[in-house]
Structures are given as structure tokens and as C-alpha cells.
Amino acid sequence: MDERQLRVLRELGELGSVTAVAEAMRVTPSAISQQLRLLQRSIPVPLTERDGRRLVLTAAGQALADAAIGVETALARARHTVDAFVERPDGAVSVAAFHSGAAAFFPLLLRRLRPPGSPVLSLHDEDVAQHDFPPLTRHYDLVIAHRLDHAPPWPRTATATALLREPLDVALPVDHPLAAKPRLTPRDVADQPWITVHDGFPLLATIEAVSAAAGRRVEIAHRINEIAVVAEVVAAGGGVALMPRWTSRPHPAVVLRPLDGIHAHRHIDVLHRPERAARRAVRTVLTELRHTAETVRSRGGAAGDPPQ
Structure with missing residues (x-):
């Protein structure tokens, strides 16, 4: 019946x-x-x-x-x-993000949603390969994910809201000879020892593009996913690396330089299952994430854009 x-x-x-x-x-x-x-x-x-x-x-x-x-x-x-x-405007909303995205977005999001009656956030870090971001939408209301310019688009099972298209710059110690150059080419950096991510993570494809553009294979000295650790290893002279311009925290002993001749950008998007956005609290957090992305971009531009 x-x-x-x-x-x-x-x-x-x-x-x-x-x-x-x-x-x-x-x-x-x-x-x-x-x-x-x-x-x-x-x-x-x-x-x-x-x-x-x-x-x-x-x-x-x-x-x-x-x-x-x-x-x-x-x-x-x-x-x-x-x-x-x-x-319910103050409902619980779970948000997951990759490490550097979490460091950039979570503090700003918490401050924006501090007033009484705002959604209650539950924040999680998830450092996964690109193809593993969409499945996370089964467990979280919103998932902040990243992919490279020419990577496959997100599957239709997840709704994607664009937050940033972020440049990837070469990170060098401040006293490195190449730090004096305003811009770098693949040939400039192909002979350097590189610090890059583990297999399956988005930034690795750009390192392979550097190798192809320079016409020789680059030496990968270290594999480290956490951007803050990468910055420390670069500062200590362990090699050069690709670092995001806006979402990586500035390091006093590291400089960033643009890389010419390579499509060195990543998309930062927020993924969710369509039915999650039926909740008012989730829609509120989505709106605040878009505002937060503008703050991340403006702060990065003011503090960390390399010289032109």
C-alpha cells in the first residue's frame, strides 16, 4: 500500500x-x-x-x-x-579541501561565517589524486578540488563551481642565480633538481610539460605533496618547485617567478552533488566560497605577484 x-x-x-x-x-x-x-x-x-x-x-x-x-x-x-x-540557515555543512586550498580558504570562510545564524561548518582536509575528488562528494556537502588547465573535466555526477584559475610559478631560494630573472623558461629550469608531487596529483603533469618543452628529462629529487613543506625544502636549497601563486603561504626565503612557454595554471573548483544544493545552508557556503576566492586572489596579487 x-x-x-x-x-x-x-x-x-x-x-x-x-x-x-x-x-x-x-x-x-x-x-x-x-x-x-x-x-x-x-x-x-x-x-x-x-x-x-x-x-x-x-x-x-x-x-x-x-x-x-x-x-x-x-x-x-x-x-x-x-x-x-x-x-534552515544555520544547518551543518561539511567542507573538504586539498591541503593548500584548505589553508587558503578555511580561515577566511570561518571568519565570514562567524555571525549568529550562519551555517555551522565541519572542515576536513583531503589530499587526493584528481580522479578521487568527485567520489568525495558522497561524504561531504562541498569539496574544494583542483585540476590543471588541460586535465579532463570533472564528471557530470558532480556539479562544479569555479573559484580560481591560479597561476603556477617556479619557487626558488632568494639567493638562487635564477631569482634575479623576472621570468623563467623551461630551458632555464630544466637542469635544476626538482621537488614535485607524488604520481597522480595534478602538478606533476606541468613538470612533464617543462621537460618536453626543454627537450630533456628533468631530475626529480624529492616528492612532497604538502606545499608548506615544499617551501621549506626549496628555502634549504633542496631544489626548485612549482608553487601556486595565490594559495601558497609566502616564505621569506623563497621567491616565485612566472614560467613562460607552459600552460602553468590550475583550476580550483568546488564540487558537490546537485541534491546537496537544495539546502539553504549549503547554498550560503557556496556563495561565501566565491567571495572568499576573490579575497584569496586579491591578497595573493597584492603580496606575492612576481615582478613583470
């Missing part, structure tokens, strides 16, 4: 005829009769009987019709509860 069938039975008990029920529910009498037949199949005793030309409820039918009132009342309460949950 289902809600519609129970409602038909209840209306039949109150209105007294299939025709009257059909008019009340704005369907045909045959549709009402079909619903009654389907309901009867799930009940072991007769629910209706003929009284002359009229179809009336049996005692069992009347008992079930009375119970239907409670069912409809419970369902109405459930719908109201769902509506309240969906429209």
Missing part, C-alpha cells in the same frame, strides 16, 4: 462514491478504481462492498481509512521537518 491508495480509501469513506472521489482528486473514476484494486491486493480481507449501486467501505476498510488519517498526519509532519531542514 502507498499514501495515494490510502487517501483514495479515506476519501471513499467520506464522500461515498467512486465518482465523487474522482472529482475531488481530479482524476478519472477508472483511475480511482485501479488504486482501490491495487490496495486490495495487499490486504487479506475485503475493504469495500456493494450497497446497491454504491461502493462502500467494509468494517476493515473503515478501520484502514481511519488509520490513513494518522498516516497522512505523520507524512505531513515529515514533510514539514524536511522543509525546515532544507531551509
